[in-house]
Amino acid sequence: MIRVLRVENICKQFNGKQVLSNISFLLKKNEILGVSGVSGIGKSTLAKILVNIEEMDSGRVYYNDELILSNSFSIFQDKKRGKRIRKEIQYIFQNPYSSLDKKQKIGRILEESIQVQFSLTKTEVLNKINELLNKCNLTTDILSKYPQELSGGQLQRINIIRALLLEPKILICDEITASLDVFIQNEILNLLLDLKDEYNLSYLLITHSNVILDKFCDRVIELK
Numbered sequence: 001m002i003r004v005l006r007v008e009n010i011c012k013q014f015n016g017k018q019v020l021s022n023i024s025f026l027l028k029k030n031e032i033l034g035v036s037g038v039s040g041i042g043k044s045t046l047a048k049i050l051v052n053i054e055e056m057d058s059g060r061v062y063y064n065d066e067l068i069l070s071n072s073f074s075i076f077q078d079k080k081r082g083k084r085i086r087k088e089i090q091y092i093f094q095n096p097y098s099s100l101d102k103k104q105k106i107g108r109i110l111e112e113s114i115q116v117q118f119s120l121t122k123t124e125v126l127n128k129i130n131e132l133l134n135k136c137n138l139t140t141d142i143l144s145k146y147p148q149e150l151s152g153g154q155l156q157r158i159n160i161i162r163a164l165l166l167e168p169k170i171l172i173c174d175e176i177t178a179s180l181d182v183f184i185q186n187e188i189l190n191l192l193l194d195l196k197d198e199y200n201l202s203y204l205l206i207t208h209s210n211v212i213l214d215k216f217c218d219r220v221i222e223l224k
Helices: 044-050 079-089 104-116 122-135 140-144 150-163 182-199 211-215
Strands: 002-012 017-026 032-036 060-061 066-070 090-091 170-174 202-206 221-222
Touching: 002 044, 002 202, 017 044, 017 202, 032 044, 032 211, 044 090, 044 170, 044 202, 079 090, 090 150, 104 122, 104 140, 104 150, 122 140, 122 150, 122 182, 140 170, 150 182, 182 202, 182 211, 202 211
Parallel strands: 032 202, 032 221, 090 170, 170 202
Antiparallel strands: 002 017, 002 060, 060 066
């Protein structure tokens, strides 16, 4: 077993209310680990802690057996090491619009994402984008459109592409099909399955859907 992410005893309170209590789990290489639980139980809070958007009250997070987060330490405070972790652990939000700049065209959004992390020529950037567009069943004309011109399914594919451009090892998918109809949900999830095998990815798949958990996940942890 190759451990990619190890979470130990994460706790979090909001306004005196315990949201997460001693949450521990392992995410293995090339595994889809489902995270279930009723709405409001803390699934999204857990995801945001893992990518340093929220702070934990106590606990530890290890990536490839390297401590990256605790209540008194964050690897993200180190510019060089933090940049590497941000690249390798990507977070895809539930709302496909929330992380996209509505004033920029899709092509520019994707170009900026990759240029922040890699020193590539314009041609190399476009080649990587076009390759992923093809894998995600999108055409290049989408690059000249704005986020608000796209459907929810198209937007989530763009968010997946933006994450993959950074060559991650882990994708944290936070209810990414919740706002989509059943047909598009299955398209997105089957796409994730194909990409997982091709890019040797590990997924933390947060969802309240038992159908998705049963059909797509290798293991499931339930937050209570």
